[in-house]
Amino acid sequence: METVALKGKNIESSALLWHGSIRESPSNDSSRCGICHLHDASLSCDLMRQGRGKEEEVLQAHRRVRQGEALFRSGDPFTCLYTVRTGFFKTVLSVGDGREQVTGFHMAGDLLGADAIALQTHVCDAIALEESHVCAILYSRIESLARSIPLIHRQLFKVMSGEIARQQQLMLLLGMMRAEERVAAFLLGLSQRLNARGYSASKFVLRMTRREIGCHLGLKLETVSRMMSKFREDGLIEARYKYVHILDPAGLSRYIDPMLAGNATG
Amino acid sequence: METVALKGKNIESSALLWHGSIRESPSNDSSRCGICHLHDASLSCDLMRQGRGKEEEVLQAHRRVRQGEALFRSGDPFTCLYTVRTGFFKTVLSVGDGREQVTGFHMAGDLLGADAIALQTHVCDAIALEESHVCAILYSRIESLARSIPLIHRQLFKVMSGEIARQQQLMLLLGMMRAEERVAAFLLGLSQRLNARGYSASKFVLRMTRREIGCHLGLKLETVSRMMSKFREDGLIEARYKYVHILDPAGLSRYIDPMLAGNATG
DNA sequence: CGTTTTTTTGAACTGTTTCAAGACATGTGG
DNA sequence: CCACATGTCTTGAAACAGTTCAAAAAAACG
Numbered sequence: 001m002e003t004v005a006l007k008g009k010n011i012e013s014s015a016l017l018w019h020g021s022i023r024e025s026p027s028n029d030s031s032r033c034g035i036c037h038l039h040d041a042s043l044s045c046d047l048m049r050q051g052r053g054k055e056e057e058v059l060q061a062h063r064r065v066r067q068g069e070a071l072f073r074s075g076d077p078f079t080c081l082y083t084v085r086t087g088f089f090k091t092v093l094s095v096g097d098g099r100e101q102v103t104g105f106h107m108a109g110d111l112l113g114a115d116a117i118a119l120q121t122h123v124c125d126a127i128a129l130e131e132s133h134v135c136a137i138l139y140s141r142i143e144s145l146a147r148s149i150p151l152i153h154r155q156l157f158k159v160m161s162g163e164i165a166r167q168q169q170l171m172l173l174l175g176m177m178r179a180e181e182r183v184a185a186f187l188l189g190l191s192q193r194l195n196a197r198g199y200s201a202s203k204f205v206l207r208m209t210r211r212e213i214g215c216h217l218g219l220k221l222e223t224v225s226r227m228m229s230k231f232r233e234d235g236l237i238e239a240r241y242k243y244v245h246i247l248d249p250a251g252l253s254r255y256i257d258p259m260l261a262g263n264a265t266g
Numbered sequence: 267m268e269t270v271a272l273k274g275k276n277i278e279s280s281a282l283l284w285h286g287s288i289r290e291s292p293s294n295d296s297s298r299c300g301i302c303h304l305h306d307a308s309l310s311c312d313l314m315r316q317g318r319g320k321e322e323e324v325l326q327a328h329r330r331v332r333q334g335e336a337l338f339r340s341g342d343p344f345t346c347l348y349t350v351r352t353g354f355f356k357t358v359l360s361v362g363d364g365r366e367q368v369t370g371f372h373m374a375g376d377l378l379g380a381d382a383i384a385l386q387t388h389v390c391d392a393i394a395l396e397e398s399h400v401c402a403i404l405y406s407r408i409e410s411l412a413r414s415i416p417l418i419h420r421q422l423f424k425v426m427s428g429e430i431a432r433q434q435q436l437m438l439l440l441g442m443m444r445a446e447e448r449v450a451a452f453l454l455g456l457s458q459r460l461n462a463r464g465y466s467a468s469k470f471v472l473r474m475t476r477r478e479i480g481c482h483l484g485l486k487l488e489t490v491s492r493m494m495s496k497f498r499e500d501g502l503i504e505a506r507y508k509y510v511h512i513l514d515p516a517g518l519s520r521y522i523d524p525m526l527a528g529n530a531t532g
Numbered sequence: 533c534g535t536t537t538t539t540t541t542g543a544a545c546t547g548t549t550t551c552a553a554g555a556c557a558t559g560t561g562g
Numbered sequence: 563c564c565a566c567a568t569g570t571c572t573t574g575a576a577a578c579a580g581t582t583c584a585a586a587a588a589a590a591c592g
Binding site: 115159 | 359361365367369383384389390423424426428429430431433437438440441442481
Binding site: 475476477487488491492494495507508 | 569570571572573
């Protein structure tokens, strides 16, 4: 029952800083579209490079999505790709009876909706886990640009390949990891992705509930909670509700079979 | 312990017929490439329609793959798509230590390698479960055709979307079905796919082992065996080793949550 | 501030795995 | 064609991992 440094209320005030201000480039120039600031080498970056001057055609609109609201739902016609500017999303395959499979969590810098490119219809729901802001990119414009600019075309395929790779990682996790490994992989993956975006890899705030983590990992919420308690007791993490501090990433990854470690999902 | 009609040796001789001669169009014109005979509305069909006269450019070669051999392996550079003419494949994500996730089984008429389009590198191994024959389609030719023929371009995307949809179905299965449901979904899915290709939906021969089914469904081989025994005892199927006869598909699908029934995987 | 949701934890239970043995099937070489 | 070796499948019993149910504490919300 170690609660080394995470006690009482003082954690909260510092926690608020973890995910939002440790960012390296805090340029919050809100009059300018954010798509050129994205960290990952995604579509929009290359759009800016190649199609300089054309971004106004491509960019449709900023859009605010309130907590719990859907950016798009399964079955919606596909018209736009979205880049997350701020906030946090989950994508969900719903199956009517209440059971659901969370296929991914998405943070600032991520592209949303790419899994609909092929089918031209959204196949999952994208739900904001907190108030979020996105840029909508009109797909029809990108597509016509892609025809004239091969690099854009290749980037489109790259984005789809990213989706497939992400899904395969998740299949591996769902198909052959034990609860321990799943939660460890989840925490490490999230840590890495936050780090890649300039946030701290060791301290962050979970934007999703234990139930949502469970729906993502194929576990019940109680199991997720127990695994996190276990890691805490083993001194690998400090964790209190939404606030996570990874003390020993190497120790965490030792829980995962070395061969499965790869790019963990988030 | 019912073995209604499946006793002794006589099953074998009839079983040999199930999967191979019940086909409606048995045109085995082996001098002609099979890609135009495929059942699913895949790339090649539209290639034939649109690019009539160009098939020789697109078609690279027939290729024989012996049982246990790989058509391609993870990491191989992507040059060709393959259509299965005869035989049976599994696609596998391997993770070094022996554990593996079978991402799909593929029969005559299926397209193989589509998951490499985006990344230009194969991400899984395609292993023949029996002596198989494929047509290799040079991707670079298709791609250039796609540039001039929008329909081909759209078909390429459709093929990739198919991959994504298939993976999502499998994620649903792995994330939230019980063993019973998984095996039922597997049998029904296989049955439907065979039926769509002109084979019997009720009687077929499993080309994969219980272990391979298990690796696909996230179960151990003993569990797969037990579930099949259970279905047999419940009178839903007759099953003896590789030979399966589905007596009550509706009963089988009742094992699956109605909402998850969708297009089951195979 | 009271209400609702989320998280933690315990204890009993269940489904799946593990281990082990035997039956059956397949393939090989004599 | 047989006998043997090998691999696959089935089944049972015991072990285990994860779930379910329940209750209480902590946080979030209006």
